[in-house]
Amino acid sequence: MRTEWLAETDSTNEEARRRALAGERGPLWIAARRQSAGRGRRGRQWADLTGNLYTTGLFVLDAKPGEAAQLSFAAALAAAEACEAVIDRERVRLKWPNDVLIGGKKVCGVLLESGSAPGGGLWLAVGIGLNLASHPRDVERPATDIAEEGGVLSQDAALERISSSFSAWLERWRTHGFGPLRDAWLARAWGIGEPCIARLQDETLEGVFADLMPDGALRLDMANGQRRLISAGDVFFPGIPG
Numbered sequence: 001m002r003t004e005w006l007a008e009t010d011s012t013n014e015e016a017r018r019r020a021l022a023g024e025r026g027p028l029w030i031a032a033r034r035q036s037a038g039r040g041r042r043g044r045q046w047a048d049l050t051g052n053l054y055t056t057g058l059f060v061l062d063a064k065p066g067e068a069a070q071l072s073f074a075a076a077l078a079a080a081e082a083c084e085a086v087i088d089r090e091r092v093r094l095k096w097p098n099d100v101l102i103g104g105k106k107v108c109g110v111l112l113e114s115g116s117a118p119g120g121g122l123w124l125a126v127g128i129g130l131n132l133a134s135h136p137r138d139v140e141r142p143a144t145d146i147a148e149e150g151g152v153l154s155q156d157a158a159l160e161r162i163s164s165s166f167s168a169w170l171e172r173w174r175t176h177g178f179g180p181l182r183d184a185w186l187a188r189a190w191g192i193g194e195p196c197i198a199r200l201q202d203e204t205l206e207g208v209f210a211d212l213m214p215d216g217a218l219r220l221d222m223a224n225g226q227r228r229l230i231s232a233g234d235v236f237f238p239g240i241p242g
């Protein structure tokens with residue numbers, strides 16, 4: 001696996017985008033000790049805290065952006081497996097769409113970005129931020145880190161585990177499609193069958209998190225009998241602590 005460590009960059013996703021537009025076709029994992037402009041999902045910032053992992057895998061695929069988006073589940077699974085190597089696996093869960101939680105608190109986030117590769121195909125940047133040594137203090141979105149949970153995982157070891165595990169999931173996805181990823185994700189799902197509040201771009205819905213659809217959408221069953229398939233948004237589970 002080709003990996004490259006940078007002392008500092010603005011965002012490893014942005015660095016991957018620059019490299020892709022300059023003709024890099026990967027697979028390449030770019031990692032930074034520090035990020036000055038880390039990006040989170042839905043236009044949020046991703047904090048730069050000492051000792052955490054900031055990394056982006058760059059790939060060029062023969063796939064449409066919607067299909068490649070399924071690989072965000074592969075990224076979450078790879079990060080969960082890295083956590084499971086050092087933390088009691090019963091405490092490691094996945095929250096839709098691709099947060100990794102330990103004991104209900106967020107330890108890792110995933111941000112996928114893509115575009116047309118200059119040499120043909122789709123470049124895909126698989127951005128992963130894993131809290132190894134510290135975590136943001138946010139009341140609305142409780143977070144944690146590996147050290148806080150009693151685990152020991154260095155930046156280098158985390159990158160090695162994540163990159164090799166992601167390769168294995170990518171291979172399964174290429175051979176068998178989304179099915180194996182969906183099964184593995186569901187086996188670790190946080191909040192399935194639980195009351196759920198889904199915050200979308202311009203509406204907030206309440207229902208029960210009923211299933212993960214074959215394309216990665218969340219199925220929300222509402223009290224009025226309606227079923228909504230949610231492809232983008234934030235979900236909260238008021239009934240379970242975290």
Ligand code: BTN
Binds near residue numbers: 013035039109130
């Ligand atoms: C989220 O909001 O949960 C996604 C966070 C993704 C953060 C990672 S850190 C490495 C990569 N570079 C970025 O700018 N973002 C991703």
